[in-house]
Structure formats: structure tokens, C-alpha cells
Amino acid sequence: MGINLEIKTSGQGGVGLQTSAVWNDESQLAEQWARVRARLQAEVGEVEYRTWLKQVSFAGLAGDEVVVMLPTRFLRDWVNKEYGELIASFWQQENQLVKRVEFRTGAPASRPAAPDLAEPVQAPSAGQPAMVAPRQENMAALDQRFTFETFVVGKPNEFAYACARRVAEAPATAGFNPLFLYGGVGLGKTHLMHAIAWELSTNARGGRPVSVAYMSAEKFMYRFINALRSQSTLEFKNELRSVDVLMIDDLQFLIGKDNTQEEFFHTFNALVDAGKQIVISADKSPSDLSGLEDRLRTRLGCGMVADLHATTFELRYSILEAKAQRAGVEVPPKVLEFLARKITSNNRELEGALNRLVAHANLFNRQVTIDTAHEVLHDVLKAHDRKISIQEIQKRVCEHYNIRIAEMSSARRARNIARPRQVAMYLAKQLTSKSLPDIGRHFGNRDHTTVMHAVSRVTELIAQDAAFAEDVELLKRLLEN
Numbered sequence: 068m069g070i071n072l073e074i075k076t077s078g079q080g081g082v083g084l085q086t087s088a089v090w091n092d093e094s095q096l097a098e099q100w101a102r103v104r105a106r107l108q109a110e111v112g113e114v115e116y117r118t119w120l121k122q123v124s125f126a127g128l129a130g131d132e133v134v135v136m137l138p139t140r141f142l143r144d145w146v147n148k149e150y151g152e153l154i155a156s157f158w159q160q161e162n163q164l165v166k167r168v169e170f171r172t173g174a175p176a177s178r179p180a181a182p183d184l185a186e187p188v189q190a191p192s193a194g195q196p197a198m199v200a201p202r203q204e205n206m207a208a209l210d211q212r213f214t215f216e217t218f219v220v221g222k223p224n225e226f227a228y229a230c231a232r233r234v235a236e237a238p239a240t241a242g243f244n245p246l247f248l249y250g251g252v253g254l255g256k257t258h259l260m261h262a263i264a265w266e267l268s269t270n271a272r273g274g275r276p277v278s279v280a281y282m283s284a285e286k287f288m289y290r291f292i293n294a295l296r297s298q299s300t301l302e303f304k305n306e307l308r309s310v311d312v313l314m315i316d317d318l319q320f321l322i323g324k325d326n327t328q329e330e331f332f333h334t335f336n337a338l339v340d341a342g343k344q345i346v347i348s349a350d351k352s353p354s355d356l357s358g359l360e361d362r363l364r365t366r367l368g369c370g371m372v373a374d375l376h377a378t379t380f381e382l383r384y385s386i387l388e389a390k391a392q393r394a395g396v397e398v399p400p401k402v403l404e405f406l407a408r409k410i411t412s413n414n415r416e417l418e419g420a421l422n423r424l425v426a427h428a429n430l431f432n433r434q435v436t437i438d439t440a441h442e443v444l445h446d447v448l449k450a451h452d453r454k455i456s457i458q459e460i461q462k463r464v465c466e467h468y469n470i471r472i473a474e475m476s477s478a479r480r481a482r483n484i485a486r487p488r489q490v491a492m493y494l495a496k497q498l499t500s501k502s503l504p505d506i507g508r509h510f511g512n513r514d515h516t517t518v519m520h521a522v523s524r525v526t527e528l529i530a531q532d533a534a535f536a537e538d539v540e541l542l543k544r545l546l547e548n
């Protein structure tokens with residue numbers, strides 16, 4: 068049989084595959100591919116087949132070109148070089164339309180609910196759909212809900228959001244590499260990481276494909292250990308070092324894992340030196356991640372470090388409003404306000420509370436009201452009350468302003484006493500679910516109208532005076548932690 072074969076390697080996903088005539092029948096092509104695989108297996112032997120060829124998948128026939136996919140660039144190039152001609156020849160013998168075989172990175176046809184970017188994925192060129200790797204066990208998947216569009220931006224996270232946007236639009240820009248996102252539990256780090264990965268994998272820049280590998284630090288360690296066990300560390304290294312963007316979530320997990328840290332450090336250096344983008348998230352800033360090697364901490368902090376601050380009432384309210392709207396459920400503003408005031412710990416808990424409330428309302432066909440919120444969320448609300456007492460608030464505020472604790476209940480009205488007292492009342496309203504009269508009782512039996520006045524005065528001052536706002540925010544964070 069005369070074979071005129073041309074083998075091409077491309078970084079683009081298997082897209083726009085169109086076929087013609089008899090040879091393009093899907094089931095026929097599948098059968099042909101099965102036979103090609105069987106012949107490859109027989110030809111190269113079981114061990115070689117399992118090592119290199121098992122991961123080749125068939126994406127389709129485009130004109131006279133068979134497109135096959137491999138999960139990584141390294142594998143793509145290797146298989147092309149070592150087995151390209153053989154694969155093409157077997158195809159040619161199966162299907163007379165085939166003239167060429169094209170090797171691409173990514174995965175074939177069906178798009179899973181959420182792409183799995185633990186394996187590098189090629190973003191498509193403009194106008195083409197993203198190619199995504201198949202969902203595989205033990206790999207981190209991207210959450211479809213975690214996009215830039217669903218991320219609510221407010222004061223505490225606007226800087227981190229802007230940095231994330233910037234990296235998604237222009238990876239490896241000087242000053243933004245690595246991008247290090249950090250903040251307390253449930254404040255949106257993973258959400259932003261996924262948003263960057265989605266953006267990069269679905270929006271090619273100028274037609275240039277971008278390969279992204281996203282995984283948790285835990286997954287990184289797991290894969291590294293597996294590679295050591297199966298003596299495939301070289302493949303692991305090459306695979307990671309072939310990506311354009313490496314994203315590692317929850318880096319603090321590597322604390323105390325010296326060998327994995329070492330491996331990560333080398334991967335990090337290799338990528339940054341090659342002008343690739345790294346994005347990291349952790350619960351603390353690089354300088355506070357004690358337990359990480361100094362040289363790694365230094366490198367982590369040399370790009371852009373962006374903090375996701377504790378939430379504010381306004382942000383919590385906006386998040387609840389957006390989530391309720393997306394869920395298509397009407398939640399009265401009063402209830403949103405109630406939740407935003409009471410559930411101050413983090414956005415995950417806030418979201419969980421809203422979900423419970425909405426599920427309850429649907430299940431029992433009841434309206435969402437403050438009463439149902441009390442009823443359904445009594446455990447969460449109680450836990451929050453338990454966490455922060457008015458006495459604790461008073462103690463912290465007094466320490467901060469350097470006044471005696473007795474002044475919280477005294478009748479003195481000098482500004483240097485009255486203002487901290489008002490701040491303490493304001494925080495008591497924000498951070499506990501005590502009623503205004505209750506709060507008043509803790510402050511020398513003051514009337515509830517005095518507490519109301521304190522709350523509105525402090526709210527006004529926060530809006531007018533940035534330094535004062537920062538003070539109050541700091542106190543709040545200290546108390547919440």
C-alpha cells in the first residue's frame with residue numbers, strides 16, 4: 068500500500084474535526100481505532116504499550132488527518148517521535164482517507180462537567196472550544212461555579228481580585244510572577260485560583276495556546292511520591308515543567324514535607340526561569356509560612372503577594388445577595404442583613420448558611436424570614452455567639468485604646484473614653500447576636516437607644532475616616548480569629 072504520511076505536532080486541542088464519506092462513521096472510526104491500538108500493543112509489547120501508548124486517545128478524523136491526543140506535551144512529543152510513523156501506518160491501513168496523524172495535547176471529544184486541570188490542558192486558539200483533560204480519579208477538578216463572574220468583589224478582596232485578573236489576562240508579566248494569594252479559611256483563595264485557571268483555559272490570548280496545571284499542594288505531593296515509587300520522576304518533572312502556568316493551592320500543606328518542598332522548589336525555579344507563570348495560594352503570607360525553607364519563602368515573596376482580608380458586612384451582604392439571586396430564591400433584604408451580620412467568620416460558612424435556609428424553604432414550601440433563619444440556623448448562630456462574648460470585645464477594645472475595662476461601664480463622656488466604648492458597642496452588635504438592650508446592659512445598663520446611636524456614629528466614622536476604619540477592622544479581625 069502506498070503510504071504518504073506526514074506527522075504533525077500541534078499544541079492546539081482537537082477541534083473542528085469534520086469528516087466526510089463512508090470512513091467517518093463514528094462507530095466505524097471507533098472500531099478502527101480499537102484495531103490500531105490492538106496492533107500497537109502487539110507490536111511494541113505490553114510494558115512499552117502501557118508506559119507510552121495507553122494514554123493516546125483518538126479525537127477524530129479531520130479531512131485526511133487523524134487527530135490523537137496525549138495528556139501532556141512531554142508525552143505528545145515523545146510518542147510522536149518514537150511511535151508516530153507506526154501509528155500513522157496502522158491508521159492508513161485501516162482507513163484509506165488517512166494521510167496524516169496529528170498529535171495534540173489535551174483530551175478527546177467529550178467535555179466533562181468541569182475540566183480537570185491537574186493534568187496540563189491546552190487552551191484553544193481564538194474561536195475554538197477549550198480542550199479539557201478527562202476527569203480522572205485522584206485529581207483536583209475545577210469547580211464550574213468558581214469563575215471571575217461569580218466572584219463578588221469588595222474592599223477586602225479587590226486587590227487580590229485585580230491581581231488574579233491581571234495574571235489571567237497576561238500571565239508571566241513582570242512583577243506578577245509568582246502571584247501569591249493568601250488569607251484565612253474560606254475567604255475565596257480557591258475560588259480565585261479556579262477563576263484564573265478557567266479564564267486561561269478558555270480564553271486564548273492572540274491565538275497562542277496556554278497550558279495550565281492546577282493542583283493542591285497535597286496532590287502535588289501525592290503525585291510526586293507516586294512518581295518516586297513508580298520510578299517515573301523524570302516524567303513527572305517534565306510534565307510539570309512543560310506547562311505555561313503552574314497553580315498550587317494550599318501551599319501550607321508542604322510545611323514539614325522536606326522532600327516534596329525540595330522538588331517543588333526546583334520545579335518553581337525551572338518554570339520561573341523559563342518565563343512561566345506560577346500562582347500559589349496559602350493561608351499565610353510567605354514570610355509567615357514558618358516551616359517552609361527560607362530559600363523557598365524568599366522566592367515565593369518576590370513577585371506579587373496579595374492578601375484576602377477578613378470580610379466586611381458589605382461584602383458578606385453582597386455575596387449573599389448574589390448567591391440568592393443565582394439560586395433563583397427570594398430572600399428578603401432583612402434576612403440577608405441578619406445573616407451578614409451574624410455569620411462573620413468566612414464566606415464558606417456564610418454560603419453554607421444560605422444554602423441551608425434556601426433548602427429548608429424549598430422543602431417545606433415556606434418563605435425565608437428572620438424567624439426561619441433563627442430556627443434553621445440556631446446551631447450556627449449559637450456557635451458564633453459562643454465564639455465572641457461582649458466581655459471579650461470590651462477587653463480587646465480597652466487594650467487597643469489603652470483604657471481601663473471599668474470605663475466600658477462608667478459614666479465618663481470624654482472623647483478618649485466614649486469613642487472606644489462606642490466602638491465596643493458597635494462590635495458587639497456586629498459580632499454577636501445580642502439584642503440592643505442586651506448590649507446596653509453590658510455597658511453600665513445603658514439604654515438601647517444609646518447603643519443604636521453608637522452603632523450609627525461608628526458606621527459614619529468608618530465611612531469618613533480611613534484610619535479609624537482600619538482600627539475597627541483590625542479589632543474585628545483580632546476578635547474573629
Ligand SMILES: Nc1ncnc2c1ncn2[C@@H]1O[C@H](COP(=O)(O)OP(=O)(O)OP(=O)(O)O)[C@@H](O)[C@H]1O
Nearest residue numbers: 217218219251252253254255256257258386414415
Ligand atoms: N468574594 C466571593 N464571592 C463569591 N463567593 C465567594 C467569595 N469568597 C468566597 N466565596 C465562596 O466561599 C466558599 C469558600 O471559598 P474558597 O474555597 O475559595 O476559600 P479558601 O480561601 O480557598 O478557603 P480554604 O483556606 O479553606 O482553602 C466558596 O464556595 C466560594 O465560592
